[in-house]
Amino acid sequence: MKVFVVLVLALASASAGLLPQIAPVHPKDRSAAFSIEGRITNGEKAAENQFPYQVGLSFTSSGGSWWCGGSIIDNSWVLTAAHCTSGASSVTIYYGATVRTSPKFTETVASKDFIQHANYLSLTVRNDISLIKTPKIAFSSAVGKIALPAIAGSYSTYVGDTAVASGWGLTGDKENAVAPDLNFVSLKIIANSVCQQTFGSLIVTNNVLCVETTNAKSTCQGDSGGPLALKDVLIGITSFGSAQGCEAGYPAAFTRVTSYLDWIKTNSGVSA
Known part of the structure; x- marks a missing residue:
């Protein structure tokens, strides 16, 4: 199992605030002491077709x-995290599922159709973003795309806004059975300066x-690569959280989509 490298916290010579006070970990890489598959902790069950993307x-x-x-950002492109595609030989994509094991249909894609950011660095969680080129699919009420933010000269920090994360899996750190249903949770966006108090400015x-x-509401293992949406626009990709557990109350972090709009357009042709 690919385990996220825990950064050395005891380096006395490190600049204050540079290294994390709490070790970050990708949700998919949490140890068995917490969860081995994952979902939103303490969220709500999604309705049929609520999150077609x-x-x-x-x-x-x-x-x-x-x-x-x-x-889904286009009828032949899926956006996810680089730590999900890293090392994989193929992926089976489950489309239109509310019950995880009952998708409307699936497609299997080989790694040759992955476009992982060339500068992804797991140690400091840099550029945690990948594209997957898929067979062209037909949209329906159950399967559809989510909009990307418009390319602009400057972007909102989103601080104070409440966005929605969604995913499948366990209900909490101590659970040992995968939940069958798609879940979602509303989460308040905080300033990076606040998040740096936990994970440091290097991360x-x-x-x-x-x-x-x-209230122990968070993304968790298995939510990796999934969406954070604000008013039906994709603003984040689930990237990492605290190694202390999903319910420990520390911030959860996402790849900021507005930072990669040019990269997405260059590699897929997709834009808002």
């Missing part, structure tokens, strides 16, 4: 398999967006 991603490699989420750069996780 949400896909489930079942990755395989020579060393095993893992589950992530993703977002929380301008390309990261963070949310607070009050």
